[in-house]
Amino acid sequence: MSKLPIDVPKEKLQQVRMDMFRKVQREKRTKKRIFSVAIVFLLCLSFLFSIRVSPTIAGHVAKIPGFEEIVLAVVRDKGIKDVVDNDYYEEINVTQSKNGLSLTLQGVIADNTGLVLYYDADASFDMSKLHLEEVQLFQGDEEIKGGGSFTSNQSSQTRFSSSVDYSFSEPFTYTSKDFKAVFRFYEKDKGNIEITIPFSLQNEIAKEKIITANRTVDVSGQKFTITQIRRSPLRMAIDIELDEANTMQILALDDFAVEMENGERREGIKYGLSLGGDIRDGKITLNLQSNYFHDSDSLKILIGAVQAVPKGEDFIEVDFGTKEVLTKPDYLDWDISVAQQSVSVAAKKWDDRRAHSFLNSAEKADGTTLIYKSSTFSDDEQYLFETQNFENYDGKAKLYINYFFNPIGENIELNIPLR
Incomplete structure (x- = not known):
């Protein structure tokens, strides 16, 4: 061989x-x-x-x-x-220890759109019940607001490797390259464990590359415009605006990808922030794998399918007090059940997806937000299942549909010049 x-x-x-x-x-x-x-x-x-x-x-x-x-x-x-x-990943290798827990910040990727910390944890005790409660990031003495996404707990007994992903809604200004990350863990027997790791960046921060596109796509009379493409080392952001005159509520742009001149595809980020904004507000940002280090004259945008439902028929109403589904659109063929502070959905499979978030934001009868707590997913040979859990509330609520399989257009291609 x-x-x-x-x-x-x-x-x-x-x-x-x-x-x-x-x-x-x-x-x-x-x-x-x-x-x-x-x-x-x-x-x-x-x-x-x-x-x-x-x-x-x-x-x-x-x-x-x-x-x-x-x-x-x-x-x-x-x-x-x-x-x-392209040598943009910065190796840090700084270790701090406390109460039998050793934390090593292995490296960092930083740009104007985000900052990712890669770290290892080793312990002299069983870490299967160790929970990461919070990570604070400071630039100099000023805390970076917004918080990072991370895995709360690990199944590993004595060591694990993970990351913390900070995504900035506005371009971040690096007024200082000196940072510190504060990790706050909790373990049943040891209580709170706080570890602070200082670090400094050495690389010049790569500047975001912005392309004005302004290309409108018409799918069965429903329009949306790709306004600009913003490229950074961590992600490629596609800014999209929906036409207010649309008669249907666009729910999703499935299998959104970019094909470069050499035929290579850059797809959605599966382990990070893939969507920014609220599609019902008419503006969203799709985050794809970056092509920052590839310069070309054009790229091709690919959309597998556009999913949409009639406007005004994009929600269900439930009563948590009586545990009933009050109303749902006629087209909706889901099996929906209401329990104390949770709503469960069973949807017949339409492809090989193993999980899908069927419901989006929820609001109480008085128009205030019903706070979402968590979700669980499962499937069998025929159905996908989701259960969403909410804060304690025994009144009526409106839950907006996040995804319904109803393609109004498929296999869309759009060429975008970059120069």
């Missing part, structure tokens, strides 16, 4: 050798430990920078401490692979 060709970046590896040597010296390891750690580190880096050769290799490398999360990100997101290939 022939071996897979692996492109080894010699200059990068030489730098890694020097960095690893200094790191091991600081930690005062034994000579045997120096050799083994260095070899593992070098092999991991060489695979990381040539990850495109084999997802199987990436799977093995992901098991090596310190690289799981960034390697997984490279495999599942072509934009992150570009970030690594």
